[in-house]
Amino acid sequence: xxxxxxxxxxxxxxxxxxxxxxxxxxxxxxxxxxxxxxxxxxxxxxxxxxxxxxxxxxxxxxxxxxxxxxxxxxxxxxxxxxxxxxxxxxxxxxxxxxxxxxxxxxxxxxxxxxxxxxxxxxxxxxxxxxxxxxxxxxxxxxxxxxxxxxxxxxxxxxxxxxx
Amino acid sequence: xxxxxxxxxxxxxxxxxxxxxxxxxxxxxxxxxxxxxxxxxxxxxxxxxxxxxxxxxxxxxxxxxxxxxxxxxxxxxxxxxxxxxxxxxxxxxxxxxxxxxxxxxxxxxxxxxxxxxxxxxxxxxxxxxxxxxxxxxxxxxxxxxxxxxxxxxxxxxxxxxxx
Numbered sequence: 001x002x003x004x005x006x007x008x009x010x011x012x013x014x015x016x017x018x019x020x021x022x023x024x025x026x027x028x029x030x031x032x033x034x035x036x037x038x039x040x041x042x043x044x045x046x047x048x049x050x051x052x053x054x055x056x057x058x059x060x061x062x063x064x065x066x067x068x069x070x071x072x073x074x075x076x077x078x079x080x081x082x083x084x085x086x087x088x089x090x091x092x093x094x095x096x097x098x099x100x101x102x103x104x105x106x107x108x109x110x111x112x113x114x115x116x117x118x119x120x121x122x123x124x125x126x127x128x129x130x131x132x133x134x135x136x137x138x139x140x141x142x143x144x145x146x147x148x149x150x151x152x153x154x155x156x157x158x159x160x161x162x163x
Numbered sequence: 164x165x166x167x168x169x170x171x172x173x174x175x176x177x178x179x180x181x182x183x184x185x186x187x188x189x190x191x192x193x194x195x196x197x198x199x200x201x202x203x204x205x206x207x208x209x210x211x212x213x214x215x216x217x218x219x220x221x222x223x224x225x226x227x228x229x230x231x232x233x234x235x236x237x238x239x240x241x242x243x244x245x246x247x248x249x250x251x252x253x254x255x256x257x258x259x260x261x262x263x264x265x266x267x268x269x270x271x272x273x274x275x276x277x278x279x280x281x282x283x284x285x286x287x288x289x290x291x292x293x294x295x296x297x298x299x300x301x302x303x304x305x306x307x308x309x310x311x312x313x314x315x316x317x318x319x320x321x322x323x324x325x326x
Binding site for chain 2: 003006025061062063065066068069070072073076077080081082084085086089090091093094095097098116117120121123124129130133135136137138139143144146147148150151153154156157158159
């Protein structure tokens, strides 16, 4: 069942994780969002290209699908947990409550919310999704596509809006 | 392309539709739990179908892994859209251009904290007695896990926390 290419891939995943645990996580350079994303994205691209070539050469498409999916599950889970520990707003509130912070102190967390809003708006502008025109923020064509995807996903999954 | 890929894609599409319909019927309020129920049933169905039609064990594994990846990606996307400030901003601007003041009114900091406190209470992570808020056992477990993963990722507590 587990052919050599699959075993090679699993070994690569273990090595990637072990490198992070024993070496990379202690380095300051891997503490930014961009760096940790690159740590997963670029090796994943190399793996995808190698296994795509292998699939085209040997007609082993099931190996390609298995490898890409496993890489996706690993990287997505890793990056989700990483970003959750970085600065989840709800978790900041939970920690404040755990420290028995006074109600007024918890209300002070609103400053974090305001900082986040300003930072996110700036990010959306930097990404080219939002622009300021005549004193009003509006979507760019790319922003409209992204917003349409968000609206579609909200409608499809029927989730309540939490902000 | 292996047939298992196509079958997994179809089953995933059915699971998303099931999630949407179950949400509209008011079944299970927590959207993640709702998808886990629907997705698990669909996943078991997929396993049976793949075992009947797949040529090799690796075909079955590839199909199941691909389905699991799609499910994780879907959960990540709809939870992000429901709680992300950036996604909310895009959805607001989808309705039309807004001034900085209008956006600030929507993201008034105290309101953001209040909505999150309500959500944390609805998910049984905190309890409120009068003006005093405490963590439930579930909330304490979550904070312990958060600390574990923060240590693991070698990160400091949120630096901009005002408490």
